[in-house]
Amino acid sequence: MSWRTVVITRRCKLDLKMNYLVVRAEEGVSRVFLDEIGTLLIENTAVSITGCLLAELAAKxxxxxxxxxKRNPCAELVPCYGSHDCSRKLEQQIGWKSAVKDMIWSEIVAEKIRKQAIHLRERDRQEEAALLERYLMEIEPADASNREGHAxxxxxxxxxxxxxxxxxxxAVNAALNYGYSILLSACSREIVANGYLTQLGIFHHNMFNAFNLSCDLVEPFRILVDRVVKTEDFRIFDQEARKKLVNILNDQVKIDGTVQYVNQAIKIYCKSVLDALSENDxxxxxxYSYEL
Known part of the structure; x- marks a missing residue:
């Protein structure tokens, strides 16, 4: 199972050798087994990378x-084909029923607000948490009354x-945006790996957004970033802050009755939503939940 998040911060050359990511830098040469890597984050624009490595990263x-x-995420590698039956999956995606999409979006919004309320109660903001819990009772199909925005x-x-x-x-918004981008990319990976298009969302429909579906699915996980940003109280957004946010993928949560790393929990969750859309269920x- 892939679980490592590898962050490249210095000038170097990245290459492929015997199924290993090879990092050649002034300090020396290091290697990481590809099958252990879930995410590769390249922060430095002076990094060079070989075509054979890019192809293998996409294949895996x-x-x-x-x-x-400025070391902010700006692009990602998205394989053209993430699944052997991607044509069938695309037909399914185009045929997703509006009523089912509306119900699933309502469930996602409700889960997001529920986790926001839990977070506020942990911060002893009882009045605001109670207001969010009332919003939960008012959610309509497709969140027509925009309880998400009010919450x-x-x-x-x-x-x-x-x-x-x-x-x-x-610094707060910089940290939030950075953390959200990392989680968004993880959702995009799972959508493509399951054979679907990130462009076709269930709620988000921005014609300039190539990751509408990713933006839909990531919502309940945003609170993981909020927790870190609030706890750390970043005054400046530096390399140390970025490390703490990237490390969210290595935190543990409970999902489907098992304790998983966040990276793996995103995989389980995204597949479950995609299955729900395709099977109208x-x-x-x-x-996921915080209780381990």
Whole structure:
């Protein structure tokens, strides 16, 4: 099972040899067995990488994330074919029923708000948590009344203050965006690995967004990032902050009756949602919990 998250921070050359990722840097040569890697994060723009390695990373469905000059995720490697029956899966995806999509989106939104409320109660924000729990009772199919948006405003103001907005340019938002990007990429990997397109979402339909479905599925996992950002109280967004956020993939949660790394939990969860969509059965969705 792939479980390692490898982060490349310095100038080096990445190559493939005998099923190993070979990192050639000034400090020396190091190797990592490819079958152990779940995510490869390339932070430094001075990194060079061979074509044969890229092809093998794609073949093994290893998520590769590239960062820009500010070390923020800006692109990822997405294989053209993630499944042997991707044509059939695409037909299924195009045929997903609106009523089922609406119900599943409602379930995802409810789970997100439920976890936000739990987080607020842990922070002793009882009044705001109670308000979010009331929103849970008001969710309609496809979240027509936008309980998610109302809950987000209450939630972020309770965590970071009344004056906080997600549009500000500060360390908190930089950390949130970075962490969300890592989780989004993990969801994209699983969508493609199961033979579906990330572009065709169940709620998100932005014509300029190549990851609409990923944006749908990632919602319940965002709280994992929120927890770290609030706990660490980042004053500056530096390399140490990025390491802590990437390491979220190695945290443990409980899903489907077993304790799993977050990286593996995302795999189980995404497949369950995709199965629910294709089989018109909302009960197939498997959400994670913090209780180990």
């Amino acid at each position: 469905k290893i998520k590769v994330i590239f960062c820009d000059g 987000a405003k209450v939630y972020f103001n309770a965590l970071f203050g009344k004056d906080f907005t997600r549009a500000e340019d500060n 909302v009960s197939l969705i498997k959400f």
